[in-house]
Amino acid sequence: MAKRPHSSDSVESSFAEVVGLIEQARQRAYQAVNSELVGLYWRIGEYISAKLAAAVWGEGVVDSLAQHLARTMPGQRGFTRRNLFRMRQFFEAYSTADKDVTALLTQLPWTHNLIILTQSKRPEERDFYLRLAVQEKWTSRELERQYSLGTFERAVLSPAKVSAALTQMHGAAAGAAFKDAYSVEFLNLQAGHTEADLHSGLLGQLRTFLIELGRDFCFVGSEFPVQVGGRDFALDLLFFHRGLNCLVAIELKVDRFEPEHLGKLNFYLEALDRDVRKPHENPAIGVLLCASKDSEVVEYALSRSLSPALVAQYQTQLPDKQMLAAKLHEFYALNAPGPDIASGSPAGQPLPRKKGTKP
Structure with missing residues (x-):
C-alpha cells in the first residue's frame, strides 16, 4: 500500500518540534552547568574564607593559589587572585542568608x-x-x-499608589505588579514633547518598554477601539497581565495629573469589562501615566475611586543616584529595620553553608 505523501506544512511542523526539543535540552544543560559552576565558586569561597578566618592562610597564600591554578590548569579561566577573593566575598555575603535567597x-x-x-x-x-x-x-x-x-x-x-479597589481585588500582588514611576529615558524625549511623541516613542521601543513594565505584561494594542452608544473612542495602550489575569489600560498624559483624568479612565475600564473582557478574566485595571503628579492629590483622587486603578509617573531622565541614596539612608534611619520588600522566591537549589548553618 502506497504511503500518503506528507504536506510540506506538516513536515515543517515536525521539524520545528525537533528543534524545540534540542533547544530545551540545551537550556537545561546550560542551567545545570551554570548551577554547578556557581556552586563551585561558593565552595571555593567557603574554603578560602575558612582558611583566612582561622589565620591558617594569609592573603599572600591566595596569590600563590592563583598562580598554582594557572600553572597546573592552564586551560581553566576565572581563577585569578581577584576572582578568588570575589568568591570569598560571594560566600561571606550569603553565608547567613535565608535558604530561599541562596x-x-x-x-x-x-x-x-x-x-x-x-x-x-x-x-x-x-x-x-x-x-x-x-x-x-x-x-x-x-x-x-x-x-x-x-x-x-x-x-x-515610593511604592506604587493604587486604589482601594485594586488592593482589595489583588492584595499585595497589585503593588508588586506596578511601579510608582516608570523610566522611559530610552526614548530621549525632548522638553515640550507631545502626547503623540510619547505614544509613538513607546511603540517604537515597545520591547524595551515591556521590560520596564515587567515580564507578565503582554501587548494587546495601540489606540485600541472602544465603541459606546454609537460613538468611537480610542484607548492609548492596552496590555494583558498574565499574573493578574486581566487587561491593563494605560492612558498617557504629558502634563500633571488632574483628578478629572480618572473619569475618562474609569469609562474605558467599564467599556473593557462589558465588551472586551473574557468570562474567565478579572476586571480590567487602569494606569494613568503622567509627566508629574502630586502624591496628596493622587491619594485624595484614588481614595473614593471604585475602579481598580493607579497613577504613575514617567521619567525621561535617569534619577540622581546620590540623592536617592541619601534619601534611602534617611529612610532607614527613621524606619529601621528596613521593610521586607523582597518577598517570594522562585524554586531553586540552595547552596551549602557552613556547618551548623545549613538550610
Missing part, C-alpha cells in the same frame, strides 16, 4: 551574581535584585540598567 544564586549566571554582589550596599538590596533578576530574566545589561535607575531605592521610597 536558592536563587544558582539560577543566575556568575556575571549577574557579581553585578549584584558589587553594586548592592545592603543585604535587602541584594535580595531585591536577586529575586527580580530571576523573575524577570534580565540580561546582565538590563540588570545594570536597573541599578542605574535606582529601582531598589524607588521601590522602598
Whole structure:
C-alpha cells in the first residue's frame, strides 16, 4: 500500500518540534552547568574564607593559589587572585542568608551574581535584585540598567499608589505588579514633547518598554477601539497581565495629573469589562501615566475611586543616584529595620553553608 505523501506544512511542523526539543535540552544543560559552576565558586569561597578566618592562610597564600591554578590548569579561566577573593566575598555575603535567597544564586549566571554582589550596599538590596533578576530574566545589561535607575531605592521610597479597589481585588500582588514611576529615558524625549511623541516613542521601543513594565505584561494594542452608544473612542495602550489575569489600560498624559483624568479612565475600564473582557478574566485595571503628579492629590483622587486603578509617573531622565541614596539612608534611619520588600522566591537549589548553618 502506497504511503500518503506528507504536506510540506506538516513536515515543517515536525521539524520545528525537533528543534524545540534540542533547544530545551540545551537550556537545561546550560542551567545545570551554570548551577554547578556557581556552586563551585561558593565552595571555593567557603574554603578560602575558612582558611583566612582561622589565620591558617594569609592573603599572600591566595596569590600563590592563583598562580598554582594557572600553572597546573592552564586551560581553566576565572581563577585569578581577584576572582578568588570575589568568591570569598560571594560566600561571606550569603553565608547567613535565608535558604530561599541562596536558592536563587544558582539560577543566575556568575556575571549577574557579581553585578549584584558589587553594586548592592545592603543585604535587602541584594535580595531585591536577586529575586527580580530571576523573575524577570534580565540580561546582565538590563540588570545594570536597573541599578542605574535606582529601582531598589524607588521601590522602598515610593511604592506604587493604587486604589482601594485594586488592593482589595489583588492584595499585595497589585503593588508588586506596578511601579510608582516608570523610566522611559530610552526614548530621549525632548522638553515640550507631545502626547503623540510619547505614544509613538513607546511603540517604537515597545520591547524595551515591556521590560520596564515587567515580564507578565503582554501587548494587546495601540489606540485600541472602544465603541459606546454609537460613538468611537480610542484607548492609548492596552496590555494583558498574565499574573493578574486581566487587561491593563494605560492612558498617557504629558502634563500633571488632574483628578478629572480618572473619569475618562474609569469609562474605558467599564467599556473593557462589558465588551472586551473574557468570562474567565478579572476586571480590567487602569494606569494613568503622567509627566508629574502630586502624591496628596493622587491619594485624595484614588481614595473614593471604585475602579481598580493607579497613577504613575514617567521619567525621561535617569534619577540622581546620590540623592536617592541619601534619601534611602534617611529612610532607614527613621524606619529601621528596613521593610521586607523582597518577598517570594522562585524554586531553586540552595547552596551549602557552613556547618551548623545549613538550610
